Amino acid sequence: MALDIHRQIPASFERVQRSEYGYNAKQVDQFLQRARVSLETPEQAAEPINSSDVRAVSFDPVKGGYSAAVVDAALDRLEDAFARRERDELIAASGEEAWLxxxxxxxxxxxxxxxxxxxxxxxxxxxxxxxxxxxxxxxxxxxxxxxxxxxxxxxxxxxxxxxxxxxxxxxxxxxxxxxxxxxxxxxxxxxxxx
Known part of the structure; x- marks a missing residue:
């Protein structure tokens, strides 16, 4: 069951001013690429990601980086998408009683x-x-x-x-x-x- 990550995460993020701190863009992009593979084609994920990984991820602060508020909001949507999938997979594998x-x-x-x-x-x-x-x-x-x-x-x-x-x-x-x-x-x- 593939989920459309494009609905969860935009293609690029707004950056803060060059003099302000935001999230390291390279780290964010690398994590989101791994998340994209885990969501869309989980069988191909070398390092699968789940909802707790999304919740725990952190990025280094850098000047001129991605806006933390915008990235955090996207990560929240992504975490919710993984949580829904995990719930659905547990129900499919073990039944609704196991999930409950x-x-x-x-x-x-x-x-x-x-x-x-x-x-x-x-x-x-x-x-x-x-x-x-x-x-x-x-x-x-x-x-x-x-x-x-x-x-x-x-x-x-x-x-x-x-x-x-x-x-x-x-x-x-x-x-x-x-x-x-x-x-x-x-x-x-x-x-x-x-």
Whole structure:
């Protein structure tokens, strides 16, 4: 089942001013070429790409590079296309019940953390001066996620992808890496459901 990557990714991206930083165009183009092969002819992909690869990719900043906002938006669409294909392949291979079990398992793991008390959902950084996320901001998003998962309140996957938290310092906030890893799993779940 081939997907049309041209609907997901434009042929070229807008560049930032020469004095501003954007994404390394060569790295973006190489990754998207690999993604194109993985989407359109997966059997020919030397290094197959999946939705988690798209979610985790990063590019070096360079002056005059591709606009990060434009590339990120295209990557979000690409991740969604891979997630839909992965869902469809799992359903075709193992049935809808297998897909529902996988979704249920991931949802259960995420809900366990979401139902922890405010201020206790994530680790606090061990180092006093380490950067961290404002606990109230993160907890607010967690409340929205509970409403989405348990009460069918609308929430777009893009609002989770684009979530921004005020900075905190050390144990005043939540450890950034743990929050980011959790939100990656939330995006994985939301992309599979929607």
């Amino acid at each position: 079990r996988e979704i249920g398992k991931l949802s259960g793991i995420l809900r366990g953390r979401l139902h922890r008390p405010d201020g206790e959902r994530f680790r606090r950084p061990a180092k006093r001066k380490a950067r961290s996320y404002n606990t109230a901001d993160v907890d607010r998003l967690c409340h929205e996620l509970v409403s989405y998962l348990e009460h069918d309140k609308p929430l777009s996957v893009d609002s989770v992808r684009r979530a921004v938290f005020r900075p905190a310092v050390g144990p005043e906030g939540y450890e950034e890496a743990q929050v980011d890893a959790f939100l990656d799993r939330v995006v994985e779940l939301m992309a599979a459901i929607d």
